[in-house]
Amino acid sequence: MDVERVVRTHISSNDSVDEVPQDLLEAVRNGQVGLLEIVRALGDYLTSTEDEVRVKGITLLSNVLDKAPAARINRQGTQVLTSFYCDKLEDHECVPSTLKGLVVLTKLPTFGAGEASQVFRSLAGNFKSKSHVQSTRHIVFLLVDALLAKHLSAMKTLGDEFVSGYIKLAEGEKDPRNLILAFGIGRVILIEFDPYKHLDDMFDIIFCYFPITFRPPPNDPYNITPKDLQEALRGAMSATPRFAPMAMPLFLEKLPASLGESKKDVLRGLTACLPVFGGRAVQGYASDLWDALRTEIFYSPDAEIEKEALLTLKTLIATLYPDTPETKAADLALEIIKECQAELKEPEKSKAKPATKVLMTCVHASSLIGSYALSQVLPQLFRMYHEDSEIPKRGPILSAIADLVKSVREVYTAEGTTRSHETERTIEKYRDELLSLMSSGIDSRAQDCRLPGLQGAEHLVNIPGFLGAEEVTYLVSKIDGVLTTREPEALQNEALKTLSAISALTTRPIEEHTLPLLFDQLPGEAPALSDEKSRYYIRQVLESLATLCVQPGLFEALHLRLVRQFAGLCEGSTSTDNENMDVEEDAIRKECQVAFAYSLLHAIRTTLQRKIALKHHDIAKHYEHLVPRLYSIFIEGARTDRSIANDPRLMAEGAAVVMIMTQTLASNQQASHATTLFEALRNSDLIRLAGKHGIAEAHAGIGPLKEDASVNEQNLVILITADAAGLRPESLLCDLNAVLQSLLQWAIHKATSQVQVISVCHLMASLINKRAQDLEPFLSSARRDLWSLCEATQPLVFRRALTMWIWIGRALLVRNHASGLPMIIQVFDLFARDNEVASLAGASLSILSDSHGDRILSKENFAIVKTLYKQRLFSSLLPLMIEGSKTRQGSAQTPYLLALGSTIAIIPQGLIISxxxxxxxxxxxxxxxxxxxxxxxxxxxxxxxxxxxxxxxxxxxxxxxxxxxxxxxxxxxxxxxxxxxxxxxxxxxxxxxxxxxxxxxxxxxxxxxxxxxxxxxxxxxxxxxxxxxxxxxxxxxxxxxxxxxx
Amino acid sequence: MTSKTLDNSNPTVHATLSQAHAEKPVSQSALLANVWKTSNDDPQEQDSDMEWVKSAVSQEETGKPLAFIGNTEREDIDELEVFDLLRSITDPEHPLTLEQLAVVSPSQIHVSNKQGGERILIEFTPTIPHCSMATLIGLTLRVRLLRSLPPKYKVDIRIKEGMHQSENAVNKQLNDKERVQAALENAHLLGVVEGCLSSADNRGNAGGGVLVA
The missing domain is CATH 1.25.10.10 (Leucine-rich Repeat Variant)
Structure with missing residues (x-):
């Protein structure tokens, strides 16, 4: 190949600078042409007096070099090219392309230490940072970074020459992209070179950026955040202890002068540097630093600044007083603690809070200073509490004590800590006093004592290995007092939090003391309608129970007791004790009773849901005691009209409990349960589901689908639905075609209420979703039958058929079954009918977004849910809705608007936006x-x-x-x-x-x-x-x- | 920050126990809606798991249960609600709320909802008797209530009797419409007032105040 001709053509052509002749590249790649040949061919061009020609020449070389395989460049070639490029650095115009070539060369395996030194020397000697643009300077930083990474020892041999050279390169840099690199390089130099001769200059090129006030431009493509820069700078600042004498005065000057984010940056800088600088170097500045920090802690209105200042203080104390035997609490620590003690003499004033925080910081920072601080402050606070203080001050005193205990707790429970109560025993000698103060706080009549009392107790309980069993029991008895009196929410919550913490450690005192007390608070009858207070209190008690009984050892006591009470309420309601009662009054009393019974079941369900969220595995073992019992109560209730158990709302809550319980059964248990369930449904023999709780003779032949079933019996379908919805697809072994067919007929023609219809729709949706593959016979007949009913004019039948149609459609859609989407689209055909039908059809599409449907067809219920089904559904529906409402006028638009409004909540946002x-x-x-x-x-x-x-x-x-x-x-x-x-x-x-x-x-x-x-x-x-x-x-x-x- | 001397550099901080709004439903429908609540925390709480039954029952053609009659009772503005509007305003001098400094409290608010004569009286307590911020605090209360109470209420804002050395002058200023208007035309003053108000909508939730420059 005629290299010279190719090169000549390229230089003289109008090709852009960055283009590389393909044939040349190919020739280099397969070894026909060596790189040095190209240099030779470029010959005169590289020394041309025309800038443009020189730049084009060198760029060509660099580009070929960049694309050439590394193996094609041997050791000698590398040397020659390196020298060549180093010389070229003198040529100002060609510098960018030259640097590009050098970057490629440094990556080569044949690039050795000698070349590295040569490149750096040449760079330091020739490159004038100020006369080049950012991108060129960026390459220089990359180059230095690469040299340090790969040829550190060669650079170290250069020693001071390297440091001074680099300082010249980096001086005055302003671009954040370059600075990120520069800070990293600075850190390496400081650690590896220990450049004490150039310390001042190094300090200047690093600390001149501090604190960083950089704001990235909006939509910054480089994505450099102030945080990145600050962290990189902090790395450089804290790289050597030698900076201390220069840095500390600077910090002290910057801290009061800066504002907002910069102030936080200064504080973080200090926090990073202090441990590196070391106690001896910091000592002289400590007192001034405390002065500055105190201002931030006591006066800053910005909580974040206060937090950072406390963190800095913690580091300062930890640096000054390291955990060694010879460390003594002296000077500054004593001064700080004394100041805080003085502030705490007025515990109710605003400065007491930050003073407490400072003391907490002492506890966090060092075992020595912490225990000294506590030994000074706690006795003072105890004395104040007992002796010379007025009642209103007691709350703030207790609050300060509770906070100090909290800091002890935090220290001993921090992740990976080596500090513990066993080794330090800091508060051991205050054990009795702390216990008695907290319990007297809890007992106190003043509300502002009770809260810190409870908080303190919670912290004490949570210090590992501190309290003994007896002490815990003692505290539990005190806290029970709060829980069982009608206290404001905040206190109740705190008491509950403390007891929960205890129950996680030991359930015994809770089981023996707290639960019986709480159960006793539940009245035997619902409070009267006007008795808001009692209802408020009952909610509180039930919430307490539902929180505490999450513990595996306590759930049984909860469900046994609450179900017993629930059964009592249902039985009690069957007899009318007063014949003369006015109808409305009676209805109101019944409503209260139903709501109370509901709240009992709801507490069980809430507890179960919390257990599931905590991944407890003890739920299934309660199945035998809980589920058949619930069935028996509702079946018993269905025999009489008076029983509140017949209220569908109550039944739905019972059903929700049953659903959760069924979900937790193992596969094989589910399979046998499924068989029993569907047989019981088919044979109207529901009493089988009540297990040993059912009285077979009395309740024979009860079932919702029975020919002559009463409304109450029919309502029992709600329980069946929930039970079946919790079953796995593989547990549904029996043939469901017949079951579904009878459910369909029943719901359209026999059901007596909307609740029953919807419930059956849920059941059908769940079964169809899980077993659609076996249900083709039913599905095809159902589609035909239901649609013909949708054409019917009888409004009730039409409504039911349409509802079921959409539910089936949804069940199929969710699993991406092929017939789901066409079924939904078919609903739009109804929009052309008369107004009433059309509007009903539009509004009925809300079934697609029905949230209970999500629960029925959920992963927890083992439904088959494909993630992108909504995307598919609405990419088809949205155009239909838009088109429909665009082309129609007036009321003909309404069904489309209704359809949109009923489903808009679940339309993927991306689709909406587009x-x-x-x-x-x-x-x-x-x-x-x-x-x-x-x-x-x-x-x-x-x-x-x-x-x-x-x-x-x-x-x-x-x-x-x-x-x-x-x-x-x-x-x-x-x-x-x-x-x-x-x-x-x-x-x-x-x-x-x-x-x-x-x-x-x-x-x-x-x-x-x-x-x-x-x-x-x-x-x-x-x-x-x-x-x-x-x-x-x-x-x-x-x-x-x-x-x-x- | 510290170079400026404050009127009261270390004021007493009062505990702010959260107060659930004391719902006092009187009508039967409101009470009936309340019996179904399962949590004391959230007045808007709805048990979403139950909604399907409730909505199905409410669609029933006949025999709607009592709870579905609908609760349309008017909940009148009361003392606690007015307090709730004011509690989280930041003090001009400290990063603390007026509630924490006990400048305002529910017991110092009086509301009368008599038709045609709706009135509200606010008495506030400066932290110290020579507090130079009293007028500013009063003005802030005034602006807040102007913006958040229906215009039918006549609002009086006063310093609690005996709590300030020049209470008459301050009271006069705060209840003179034109003087309030004139004060608010001062851009700097209005800026300070807005600063104090920027935390007002926390309504006792997110603790603490907000930076006031």
Whole structure:
């Protein structure tokens, strides 16, 4: 190949500089042409007087070098090329391309120590940082970084020459991308070279950037955050103890002078440097540093700065007083502790809190200083509590003590700590005093003593190995007192937290003392309707029980006791004790009773859910005691009209418990249970499910599907549904076609209430989802039958058939079954029918977003759920909805809007955003529909659209619609008509309206500001408190929008 | 920060036990809605697992249970609600809330909801009798209530009797519409007021105040 010709053509052609002739590259790759040949061919061009020609020449060489295989360049070639490039560094124009070549060379295995030194010398001698652009300087830093990484010893031989050379290269650098590298290099130099001769210069090129005030430009493509820079700089600053004499004065000067983020950076810098500088070097500055830190801790209004300052203080103390036998608490520590003691003489004042935090920091920092601090402060606080203090001060005193105990607890329980109570015994001698103060705090009548008392007790309990069994029992008895009196929420919660902590350590005192007390608090009958207080208290007791009984040892006591009480309530309700009772009064009493019974079942369910969240494995073993018992209670109830057990809401709660229990059964247990369940259903022999609790003779022949079943018996289907929904697909072994067929017929023609219909739909959906592959016979007949019923005119039958149609569709969709989507699309055919049918069809699509459906068809229930089904579904539905409402006028649009509004909550946001231009008008029209639920859904979606940071396109779109949006939202927020609005809708509208000032520029909306504020004056007068609350937030936002002004 | 001398550099901090809003439903429908609550924490709490039954029952053609009559009772603005509006305002001098400094408290608020004569009286207590911030605090309360209470209420803001050396002058200033208006035209003053108000919507939740420059 004629290299010279190729090179000549390339240089003289108009090809861009970076292009490489392909044939040349190919020839180098397969070894026909050596690199040195190219250098030779370039010959005159490399020394041409025309800049352009030289640059083109050297760039060609560097590019070929970059693309050539490393094996093609031998040791000698490397040497020659290195020398060549080093010489070229003198040529200012060619420097960028030369550097590029050098970067390639340094990566070669044949690039040795000699070359490394040569490259660095040449770089240091010739490269003038100030006359090159950022990208060129960046290559230099990369080059130095590579030299240090691969040829550290060669660089070390250069020694001071390297350091001074580098200082010249790095001086005055301003670009964050380069600085990140420079800080890293600085750290290596400081650690590896110990450049004491150039220490001042090194200090200058590092500390001159401190503290960093860099703000990245918006949408910074390099993604360098201030945090990255700060961390890199901190690494360099803390690389050597030799910096201490220069750095400490600088820190002391910067700390009071800086603000906000920079102040935090200074504090973090100190925290990083102090341990490296060491106690001896820091000693002289310690007192001044404490002065500065004290200002931050005691006066800073910024909690984060306070936190950083405390962290620095901790490091300072740990540095000054290391954990060695010869360390003594002296000077500064004594001074700090004394100051805090003085502040704590007025424990109720605002400075007492930071003083306590400082003392806590002492405990955290060092075992020695910590125990000294506690030995000074705790006796003082004890004395104050007992002797000279007025009652109002006791709370703050206890609070300070509790905080100090907390710090001890934190130290001993920190991850990976070596400190423990056994080894330090810091608070051992205060054991009795602490226990008695905390319990007297808990017993106290003053509320502000009880809270710190409880908190202190919790901390004491959580110090590993501190309290003995007797002491714990003693505390439990005290805390029980709080739990069983009618105390404010905050105290109750704290008491509960403490007891929970105890129950995790030992359940005995809880089981023996606390639980019986709590159970005794539950009344035998529901409180009267007007007795809000008792109900509040019952909720508190049940919440306590549901929290404590999560522990494996305690759950049994809970469900046995609560189910017994539940059974009692159901039985008690069967007899009417007063014949003369007025009908309404009776109904109200019954409602209270149902709600109370419900709260008992709900407590069991809450506890179960918490256990599941904690992955407890002891749930299944309670199955035999819990589930058959519940069945027997509900079956017994179904025999009589009076029993509250017949209330579908109660039954649904019982069913929810059953569902969780069934989920926890093992596969084989489930399989046999499934057989029993479906047989019992088919033969109307539900009593089999009650196990030993059922009285077979009395309850023979009870079942929801029975020909002459009463409404109450029919309602039992709710339990069956929940039970079956918890079964695994592989446990459903029997043939389900017949079961489903009879359920379908029953739900359409026999069911007597909507609850029954929906419940059966849930059951069918669950079964179809899990076993669709075996159910083709049923599915094809069901599709035919149901659709013909959908054509029917009888409204009830139509409604039921449609409901079931969509539920089946959903069950299939979720598992990506082929017939799911067509079934849903078919619903749109109904939109062409008369208004009533069409609207019902549109609104019925809400079944697709029904949240209980998610629960039935969930992974916990072993349903087959494909993740992307919503994406598939709505990529088909959304165009239908948009198209439908676009091409139609007036009320013909309504079903499409209803369909959109009923499903919008589950439409993937990406889809919404990509169709936003078409959807926004529909959403606004939907907001005018007289339907509170639809409006609510639309508003929620609108809020989430406004909240995401969309593309420029969506931004423009939203801006152009912002004014009309504000109008519609104000109208919705102040709409009090009961049929079209609900508090929930109004709150959602206000929340949405509150987002506008954050996302839309003021100049777009300033014309509507006055109007919005005026209209919101009505919203802050809403009849509902929760709405007013949101309205106040919204109105404040609008007042300050675009600058204040009343 | 410390170079500036504060009127009261180490004020007493009061415990702020959270107070659940004392719901006092009087109507039967409100009570009936309440019996189904399962948690004391969240007044808006809804047991979503139960919703399907409730909505199905409510669709029933006949025999709706009592709880579905709907709770449309008006919840009147009361002392606690007004206190809730004011509690989290930041003190102009400390990063503490007016509640923590006991400048405002529910017992110092009086609300009358008599139709046509709706009135609210706020009495506030400066932390010390010579507090130069009293007018500013009063003005902040005034602005907050102007923005967040329905205009039908006539609002009086006063210093609690005997708690400030120049209480008459301050009271006069705070209840004179024109003087309040004039004060708010001062951009700097309004800026300070906005600063104090920026934490107002925490409403006793997120503890502590917010940086006030």
């Amino acid at each position: 169709h936003l231009a078409e959807l926004l008008p529909l959403i606004m029209r939907g907001l005018a529909l007289p339907n509170a639920e639809i409006r609510y859904n639309m508003l929620r979606m609108l809020s989430s659209i406004l909240e995401v940071e969309g593309t420029a396109e969506t931004g423009t779109l939203l801006r152009s619609q912002a004014k009309s949006l504000a109008d519609v939202l104000v109208v919705t927020a102040t709409d009090l008509r009961e049929e079209s609005s609900s508090p929930r809708t109004r709150i959602a509208a206000l929340a949405c309206l509150s987002i506008l000032p954050d996302t839309i520029r003021y100049d777009v909306l300033h014309t509507v500001k006055t109007k919005v504020l005026k209209e919101l004056a009505r919203a802050i007068d809403d009849p509902k408190r929760a709405v007013r609350r949101e309205a106040v937030v919204c109105r404040s936002k609008w007042f300050t929008f675009g600058g204040a002004g009343t």
